[in-house]
Amino acid sequence: MDGFEVPVAALRDAGRAGAPVVDGLAVLPLVEAVAAVGTALPGGGAGAAAATLAAAWRARLTAATDAVTQQAGALQIAADGYRAAERGAVAALVGER
Amino acid sequence: MTAAALGQVRRWSAAGLDAVAIRLQATGRALATVGEALERARPPDAWRGAAADAARTGHERVATLLRMLAADIVTVQAGARAASDAVGGIQAALAQAQDLADATGFTLAADGTVADTALSGSDAAETRPAVQAEIVDRVEQVLRASAVLDADLAALLMAVAQAGSTGSPAAIGVVAPPDGTPADSAGWWSALSPAAQRRVVAEHPEWVGNRDGIPSAVRDEANRALLDGQVARFDADLRSVRARYDALTAGGPASLEAVWLAERNDLLGRLGELHRREQVLDAVRATISGSDRRLLLLDLDRTRPRAAVAAGDVDAAEHVAVLTPGFGNTVRGDLTGVADTADALRARSLAALDGAGRHGETVAAVAWLGYDVPVGLFGVATPDAARAGGADLARFYEGVDASRRTDPHLTALGHSYGSLTTGYALQQAVGVDDAVLFGSPGIGTDHVDALHVPAGHTGVVEASWDPVADLGWFGDDPNRLDGVTGLSARAATLPDGTGSGGSVLHAQYLTPGSTSQYNIAATVAGLPDQRIPDPGIGVGDVVRGALDRRSGS
Numbered sequence: 321m322d323g324f325e326v327p328v329a330a331l332r333d334a335g336r337a338g339a340p341v342v343d344g345l346a347v348l349p350l351v352e353a354v355a356a357v358g359t360a361l362p363g364g365g366a367g368a369a370a371a372t373l374a375a376a377w378r379a380r381l382t383a384a385t386d387a388v389t390q391q392a393g394a395l396q397i398a399a400d401g402y403r404a405a406e407r408g409a410v411a412a413l414v415g416e417r
Numbered sequence: 418m419t420a421a422a423l424g425q426v427r428r429w430s431a432a433g434l435d436a437v438a439i440r441l442q443a444t445g446r447a448l449a450t451v452g453e454a455l456e457r458a459r460p461p462d463a464w465r466g467a468a469a470d471a472a473r474t475g476h477e478r479v480a481t482l483l484r485m486l487a488a489d490i491v492t493v494q495a496g497a498r499a500a501s502d503a504v505g506g507i508q509a510a511l512a513q514a515q516d517l518a519d520a521t522g523f524t525l526a527a528d529g530t531v532a533d534t535a536l537s538g539s540d541a542a543e544t545r546p547a548v549q550a551e552i553v554d555r556v557e558q559v560l561r562a563s564a565v566l567d568a569d570l571a572a573l574l575m576a577v578a579q580a581g582s583t584g585s586p587a588a589i590g591v592v593a594p595p596d597g598t599p600a601d602s603a604g605w606w607s608a609l610s611p612a613a614q615r616r617v618v619a620e621h622p623e624w625v626g627n628r629d630g631i632p633s634a635v636r637d638e639a640n641r642a643l644l645d646g647q648v649a650r651f652d653a654d655l656r657s658v659r660a661r662y663d664a665l666t667a668g669g670p671a672s673l674e675a676v677w678l679a680e681r682n683d684l685l686g687r688l689g690e691l692h693r694r695e696q697v698l699d700a701v702r703a704t705i706s707g708s709d710r711r712l713l714l715l716d717l718d719r720t721r722p723r724a725a726v727a728a729g730d731v732d733a734a735e736h737v738a739v740l741t742p743g744f745g746n747t748v749r750g751d752l753t754g755v756a757d758t759a760d761a762l763r764a765r766s767l768a769a770l771d772g773a774g775r776h777g778e779t780v781a782a783v784a785w786l787g788y789d790v791p792v793g794l795f796g797v798a799t800p801d802a803a804r805a806g807g808a809d810l811a812r813f814y815e816g817v818d819a820s821r822r823t824d825p826h827l828t829a830l831g832h833s834y835g836s837l838t839t840g841y842a843l844q845q846a847v848g849v850d851d852a853v854l855f856g857s858p859g860i861g862t863d864h865v866d867a868l869h870v871p872a873g874h875t876g877v878v879e880a881s882w883d884p885v886a887d888l889g890w891f892g893d894d895p896n897r898l899d900g901v902t903g904l905s906a907r908a909a910t911l912p913d914g915t916g917s918g919g920s921v922l923h924a925q926y927l928t929p930g931s932t933s934q935y936n937i938a939a940t941v942a943g944l945p946d947q948r949i950p951d952p953g954i955g956v957g958d959v960v961r962g963a964l965d966r967r968s969g970s
Binding site for chain 2: 323324325326327330331333334335337338340341344345347348349350352353354356357359360361362363364365366368369370372373375376377380381383384387388390391392394395398
């Protein structure tokens with residue numbers, strides 16, 4: 321495919337909308353919730369498993385946060401790129417004023 | 418993984434697990450809000466091109482991560498709830514064991530050991546080992562249930578940690594029953610949460626239907642479900658065999674007539690078997706159709722099917738009787754009759770209680786056809802079936818005790834060959850308070866104190882002209898043993914002034930209106946002082962005594 325259409329403003333809005341997602345993920349009390357299993361069942365193996373799960377969830381949250389951050393940044397870069405390309409094309413076709 | 422000790426299990430917290438579940442639920446809602454925010458970060462639809470496609474792929478990857486996280490949360494939340502239920506069951510079972518220990522002078526240590534702390538020479542010293550064994554069994558089941566719950570929950574959490582949620586969580590804390598004593602089974606059952614108990618009955622009725630130590634209401638529910646399944650399978654089998662028979666015979670003998678005949682005879686044989694099975698199923702269904710009856714044993718896949726039916730509430734009645742019939746009684750031909758006899762005996766016991774002013778005391782009576790009752794002369798001449806059946810009957814008695822929180826007044830009743838089975842059972846079981854053996858050809862021992870029944874609580878009834886009761890085939894004639902209480906089978910005037918009839922021969926002991934039925938009913942009701950005594954010495958005993966003197970024995 322060599323054609324494209326770009327609503328640049330909407331692209332910037334989508335990129336900016338990534339920030340509340342990152343903020344929401346940052347305050348999700350997932351790890352604390354599951355860690356309390358060990359307190360509820362002292363002496364068992366479930367507490368250790370809960371700690372393992374908490375670590376896995378922490379890693380998944382980090383991966384999700386990184387992916388959202390990366391995606392949001394990429395949308396902004398794309399918008400900037402499209403805007404710059406559009407300006408360059410106009411300049412080439414119409415000439416610098 | 419290390420198993421938690423009893424002291425740690427005491428500190429397990431259902432409320433703590435509920436708090437985990439509640440917190441995860443709130444976290445799930447917060448994550449849903451994050452998901453809505455992510456929707457606003459979706460690349461605009463109007464954006465077209467290769468970069469737009471790549472952006473959408475990136476967005477979908479994040480959305481998938483969040484959806485998986487949401488599924489994880491739901492799974493772990495459900496697991497925490499199930500674990501909370503299971504902990505509730507474990508704590509309840511532990512409380513039962515603790516109550517029993519407190520009431521009987523035992524202590525439970527933090528490591529699970531059970532110590533006898535009563536003063537030496539205390540009452541009922543001979544039963545203390547059995548009580549201690551029951552407490553030990555119950556504690557073992559608490560620890561077993563705790564270990565399974567812990568392992569189940571740990572496995573769930575590890576699975577989610579390693580691979581993410583795979584859908585609805587597996588059962589948490591649903592433990593398979595132990596191979597052990599009735600007290601083990603009772604402990605196992607009480608350590609299950611109500612949710613796990615419902616799941617066991619619904620998904621594994623075969624675990625509990627015939628398991629001694631399980632409450633009778635549960636056994637009944639499970640066995641009725643199993644009976645329905647057996648009826649459905651029977652119907653399918655019958656349709657299949659009939660269809661094959663009809664297809665085979667539609668065109669008459671085939672060219673290879675010998676092969677055709679062999680196949681036809683095989684199908685006829687199978688139809689005959691199915692017909693007998695149908696009669697067994699019909700007998701069981703007819704017997705339990707009464708609203709107050711419970712099916713406590715159902716084992717129809719044997720050459721000689723087994724069943725036990727209770728009238729009344731075995732789980733709560735103050736007085737429970739277990740009636741074991743003898744020679745020739747089958748589920749197919751006699752279950753309904755024996756259950757009706759138990760019903761009538763129960764009614765007579767209730768009337769005796771009313772007459773004694775003990776209104777409101779309740780009675781349950783079980784017709785127990787739980788052994789290979791001999792149906793041929795060869796089988797009835799040997800003690801083998803009684804010996805094997807006695808072991809099962811002993812477990813049944815102990816199961817009645819173990820399944821309840823209150824100790825019932827438990828009476829063992831054995832008629833004819835069933836008295837031999839009862840005799841063997843009473844040489845093993847503990848917890849039986851009274852026994853009445855009637856029309857007995859012997860009880861497998863010449864020493865009444867070999868029966869685990871309190872001294873003075875073994876009654877014998879012998880009717881006039883009952884040849885079986887004078888046989889002394891399996892030990893000495895029971896009514897000549899030291900330590901038995903002879904109960905009358907003759908016509909008599911009862912304590913309430915009414916008359917009762919005499920019983921003769923071998924099959925009238927439980928005939929309504931007879932003195933023998935009254936005496937047995939009064940024993941079941943715990944009214945020993947209201948019985949009509951009689952040594953039951955008849956012509957047979959006189960003749961046998963004379964023969965013994967002549968032979969010098």
